[in-house]
Amino acid sequence: MIAGHGPCSYVFQRLLKLRPTNIVFLFAASYLPDFFDKTIALVFHMTGRGYFHSLTVMFSLYALTYIAASKFRPDYREFVHLGAIYYALHLIFDFPDLKIIFWPYLGPIQRTGHFAPLEHLNNYYILWQHPGMLSAEIMFITIFIILKMKDSKPAKRIFNETICDETD
Numbered sequence: 001m002i003a004g005h006g007p008c009s010y011v012f013q014r015l016l017k018l019r020p021t022n023i024v025f026l027f028a029a030s031y032l033p034d035f036f037d038k039t040i041a042l043v044f045h046m047t048g049r050g051y052f053h054s055l056t057v058m059f060s061l062y063a064l065t066y067i068a069a070s071k072f073r074p075d076y077r078e079f080v081h082l083g084a085i086y087y088a089l090h091l092i093f094d095f096p097d098l099k100i101i102f103w104p105y106l107g108p109i110q111r112t113g114h115f116a117p118l119e120h121l122n123n124y125y126i127l128w129q130h131p132g133m134l135s136a137e138i139m140f141i142t143i144f145i146i147l148k149m150k151d152s153k154p155a156k157r158i159f160n161e162t163i164c165d166e167t168d
């Protein structure tokens, strides 16, 4: 999954009845493993799924942010838990190799010759090399759009609030 991680987290937030959070926070936590690993891959010529797709890094970040929140902002601890859930959902739906998910216990993560993001996107979205995962991604994005439209104010009410209030 590539673009579907944020919508996937949103759908699970609703399914599991988790505390609604700012959408920016939800998306940031959902894409965190890719943000770091893709950056590392581009700089150090490694695979697009690396250290930040491992349970070791996930639990380390979880522990560090929980300790920091407990010391400085105890009211933020709930957001640390939620962020960890969205991070874990990313790992579940990426389904990385066991060597990556259990790094460093099953050996080092292999370096690839180069990381080509455009080739990766082409293989995924144009050539449909992973149709099952792409289908899941399309499903999550569709449900996300439907839920957001359902949550948003009807167009008529927005019109009344923004246009009519100004003329009153």
Ligand SMILES: [Zn+2]
Pocket (backbone or CB within 6 Å): 033, 034, 049, 053, 090, 094
């Ligand atoms: Zn990923």
